[in-house]
Structure formats: structure tokens, C-alpha cells
Amino acid sequence: MADWIKTARGWVLRELENTEYRATQEKINARSQAVSYDREVSIGRNVKATGTKGQRKLSVCVSEFIEYMALLENVTDIRTQAYLNDFMMLLMTKGIGKASGCAHRQLFKILEAMVIEAMNSETNIIPMKNLLVCTMKSMVDESTGRIGSKSLWNRHIQTVANLSTKMEQFVLTERVEDGLPTLTDLPKECIREIMLKLSDHRDIINLGKTCSELYYVTQDSSIWQKLVQYHFSEKQMSMFIEDTEYIDSTVSVWQHLHHKCSKKFGLKKTYTDQLVICSACKTLHWMMQGHTCWSAKKDETSVYLEPVGPNELFSILFSSYELIGKSSKTVHL
Structure with a gap:
């Protein structure tokens, strides 16, 4: 008599289920053991960066990048704040009109979290005010194409206006005489x-x-x-x-x-912590947070971490949009 078992896909023969399970496991093992050095895919929650400087491509879209690099979670890390401020300035002024609706939701969550963190910690007040002013200016500018309806953009503008009001009304707490050293x-x-x-x-x-x-x-x-x-x-x-x-x-x-x-x-920008690319596995990660290198070449002495500044990162993320824009202009000509 056939031996049937219940699975998430329904009732199947035990022998067939075991065969499929073994085949799936073999594929997973083969995938993890024989990872190509130049694969243009993301491994788990890692972001693969292929190509050389100036011609790099990422294995994920903007919304996936924001999630995988845990930008929202890093808002409260004082080491990453300067880098995030500069990167968000580019995203909210030059990339907001090109980003998807999913990316919009994530970006405004990050912006709100940055404002709350600035007020709670009483740090980065002036940079945050500048970020909100530049964001509002870019959002009311209708000269560039936008993704989403007019009502959606009006809600976004209202969100930025509310955050700007909070920042303008914020007053730093004066230190009281506590006898501690200054x-x-x-x-x-x-x-x-x-x-x-x-x-x-x-x-x-x-x-x-x-x-x-x-x-x-x-x-x-x-x-x-x-x-x-x-x-x-x-x-x-x-x-x-x-x-x-x-x-x-x-x-x-x-x-x-x-x-x-x-x-x-101009001045040389310095960051306590920033995104870097591992030369062995070609994945992006926060420099001070480290990563699990899955490359077979990770034991070589020549492995190094290449920093990726906010400007370069922004150009990598939105290079496809720029290429589309150039091609469309060529067609019209």
C-alpha cells in the first residue's frame, strides 16, 4: 500500500517527497559551494556589486537595497549618521522622482526616523533642517517626471512640511548646573x-x-x-x-x-562608518559592522575593502534610469 504524507503542497507519496527534498537540498548545496566570482545576484540579504569603479551594477533594486543595507535600522547609529545624511540628501533631491512607490514609503520612514533621532539625541539639528529644506524644494519642483499620482505627492509634501514644523519648533535643552566637568x-x-x-x-x-x-x-x-x-x-x-x-x-x-x-x-569627506565593497566576494556591507565573506578567495592576503561614497552609490543605483532617459531623448531627436 502506498505511503502518503501531508505536506504544505497537499498529500504526496513519501518516496516522491523524499526524492524531491533530496534534489532540492543538492541544488542548494551546489549553489552555496560553487558560487561564481562574478555572479550578478544577491546572496541571501547581501547585495552583490559587479564591475569596476565607474561601471558598477547592483544585484537589487532601490527598495531592496534600502532593506538589505538596513538603512532604517542604522539611523540611530551615530557612526553611520553622517554617511546617511549625505546619501539621503541625494535620494530626496535627485532620486525621489525616479524611485518606486515601495522605495518612497521606505525613504519617508527613514526621513521621519532621522528627525526623531535628531530631536531625541539633540544632535545633527542643522544638517536635518537643511535636508528637510532641500527635500521640500525638490518635491514642489514639477519640472521633472514623477512616479505616482498628484494626490500621493501632495501627501508626501505634507509629511515633509510636518517634519519641518517639528524641527523649527524644537529647542535644545540647556544644561543645568550639575557640578560635573565641562x-x-x-x-x-x-x-x-x-x-x-x-x-x-x-x-x-x-x-x-x-x-x-x-x-x-x-x-x-x-x-x-x-x-x-x-x-x-x-x-x-x-x-x-x-x-x-x-x-x-x-x-x-x-x-x-x-x-x-x-x-x-572642496573638502575631503570623512565618515566614521560607511558602505564598502569586499574585493573577495564583491558584496556591499557597513565597514564597522563586518560581513560573512562567502568567496573562496577570502583567505588571500590581497583582499581589501573599497569604500563607496554617497555620490558613487547614488550613481550606481540610478544609472539605469539615466540610461533610459538618454535613450528616450535620442528617439525624440
Whole structure:
């Protein structure tokens, strides 16, 4: 008598079910053991990045990328906030009109979470205000094509308006006299070492505006010297060396060089944590969070992590849209 068993697909013969199960397991094992180095698919929740810099492609769409890279979960991680701010600025200003409805829902959840985190932690207030202003400006601009109905976009605009109102009404909590040490209680040598870790000159300038004691520390030329040498090469600095002979005596030579070079060349962006590509398995992951490398070449000494900046990441995600736009223009011509 035939031996029947009940499965999720209905009643099947036990012998047939075992045969199908073994065949499925063999396929899964073969897939995990013989992974091609250049496969253009995602493995589990990993995102595969194929090709070389400037010609890369991802194995997932925008909404899947947002989910797999856990952008919403990383909003509360202080290490990823600067990277997420810059990436969200690109998505909400240049990519919002090209993203799908599913991606829209995810992006506005992330935007709301970023606002809540900024108010709860009382950090990144100014960057968040700038992000909301730029987002609103891009959304009311009807010169570009949009995905979705007008009523949907009106709801999105109202969401951004509500978040902007919350940020404008937010007031930082003043510190009460609790007897605990403050920054100015530290020795000047310690304060100087803290300032040497800052890569943005605006942080140093704003710190100097808080009190006269910190202002004098920010005028230390060695701080500005290290800042200039970090952001610019000797060749870039040499273009403005001659101008330092005629600068105002109240401004140090290094401050003058920083002002001139940053205006000409821009600043080098630095992130505590950012997305990187493993050279062995070609998957994207957060640098400080690590990943499980599934490549057979993971033991080679030549394996390295290649950083992917927000601009490059955005161009990879939306390169297909740009190609479609170019092809459509060619047809009309």
C-alpha cells in the first residue's frame, strides 16, 4: 500500500517527497559551494556589486537595497549618521522622482526616523533642517517626471512640511548646573587634541564662538596646519603660498590656505562608518559592522575593502534610469 504524507503542497507519496527534498537540498548545496566570482545576484540579504569603479551594477533594486543595507535600522547609529545624511540628501533631491512607490514609503520612514533621532539625541539639528529644506524644494519642483499620482505627492509634501514644523519648533535643552566637568575644565592640551580630531573647519569655528577661552585655542596654527595637510596636497597648497604674504595679521597662514584651498578644491569627506565593497566576494556591507565573506578567495592576503561614497552609490543605483532617459531623448531627436 502506498505511503502518503501531508505536506504544505497537499498529500504526496513519501518516496516522491523524499526524492524531491533530496534534489532540492543538492541544488542548494551546489549553489552555496560553487558560487561564481562574478555572479550578478544577491546572496541571501547581501547585495552583490559587479564591475569596476565607474561601471558598477547592483544585484537589487532601490527598495531592496534600502532593506538589505538596513538603512532604517542604522539611523540611530551615530557612526553611520553622517554617511546617511549625505546619501539621503541625494535620494530626496535627485532620486525621489525616479524611485518606486515601495522605495518612497521606505525613504519617508527613514526621513521621519532621522528627525526623531535628531530631536531625541539633540544632535545633527542643522544638517536635518537643511535636508528637510532641500527635500521640500525638490518635491514642489514639477519640472521633472514623477512616479505616482498628484494626490500621493501632495501627501508626501505634507509629511515633509510636518517634519519641518517639528524641527523649527524644537529647542535644545540647556544644561543645568550639575557640578560635573565641562569641556573648558579640561587642560588646554586635551582640548587641542580633541580639536585635532575634527575634520570639518566649521566645527572648529563654531567651537571658538562659544567662549573666549575656546576661541584662543581654535586660533592655534598647528590645528589649522594639520587640517590643511589632511584635506589638500602640497601641489594644491602651492597655488596659494604666494598670497600668504599679504594676508591680514589676525588670520594665520594656515587658516588663509584652508580658506583658499577649500574654496578651490572642496573638502575631503570623512565618515566614521560607511558602505564598502569586499574585493573577495564583491558584496556591499557597513565597514564597522563586518560581513560573512562567502568567496573562496577570502583567505588571500590581497583582499581589501573599497569604500563607496554617497555620490558613487547614488550613481550606481540610478544609472539605469539615466540610461533610459538618454535613450528616450535620442528617439525624440
